[in-house]
Amino acid sequence: MKLLNTPSKAMLIMTVCLATAACGNKGGGIRVGGESPAGGNIAHNRETAPMNYERSSIWDVFGPNKADTNVQVNRYLWAASLDVLSFLPVQSVDPFTGVIITGYGTPPGGGRAYRAVVHVSDPALDARSLNVSLQTQGGRAVAPATSRAVEDAILTRARQLRVRDKKL
Template sequence: MSLHPFLRAAMFGAAVFSLTACGGSMGRMFGGPSDVELVRAAAQRNNDAEYEMRAQQDDLVRTGVRDNGSSFWDLFNKSDDPNTKVEVNKYIWNASLDILSFLPVETVDPFTGVIVTGYGVPPGGGQAYRATIYVQDPALDARSLKLSLQTRGGASVSRDTQRAVEDAILTRARQLRIRDSKL
């Protein structure tokens, strides 16, 4: 039994079309890329785009335009970079606030270690003073404390007065540390 040539060509075309639709690409049948080649090309474009994006982010981080994804909580993590550490001696900090408690606090910044007070008169004194305290190191050491005292007229106080206040702060800081070590 012989099929009509037109019917035979139609069946052959239907078989080729159904096989092509099941597992291959119509483009490959007509000389275009296969599905695998198309997927590989798309993956390569994706990889290239991701590489470019990372390179741009690295450039922004390197130039300081954008941070590297750090957050507020990273300040409290231990790291070797002094630009991200917050290290202020807590005993000197608390002793400064304790000794100069008669001065009204205007600005407190524990991240930079700066305390700025307003004018106040010490107990039993007649002169009003203003103080700026800078705690710059985590060590309980005289080098960690920088103190500036001024009178209401803006003049600096005598070196002896300033040294007496610094000594009082450092003495109180040592007392606080000793008290904590006994706990």
């Protein structure tokens, strides 16, 4: 005995899809930047938030994306990160998201192998735009002071690169 024929199945599936779409999130959505419902600031300001997502239903996923998905990174921080960590083999580089992933390598004069993940998140040349994660070959995170020292070296080199460009 057939319970549903093919057109009835298609109509049932379409009804379920439309009912799901009608349960959209009116005004809630995912937000990056602006204020939280509790009144606190989610990001530093709207200019530092890379994207602003507000989705109200499932159908918005299939429509054109109106959000600006280009994340700008500071070119001096980017170049300085590659320069300071040049002793590490580069595994992955994504300038669109600002992520550099390296393999394990030993620093000059050091005995322990490290690996780094660098994230340059903003076009500003300051410490908030840079995040460095270091890991030993045993899989353990390094001391926060070591990560901070590498970040400081990258920031110093980035400032040197900027000063050198201003002299041209």
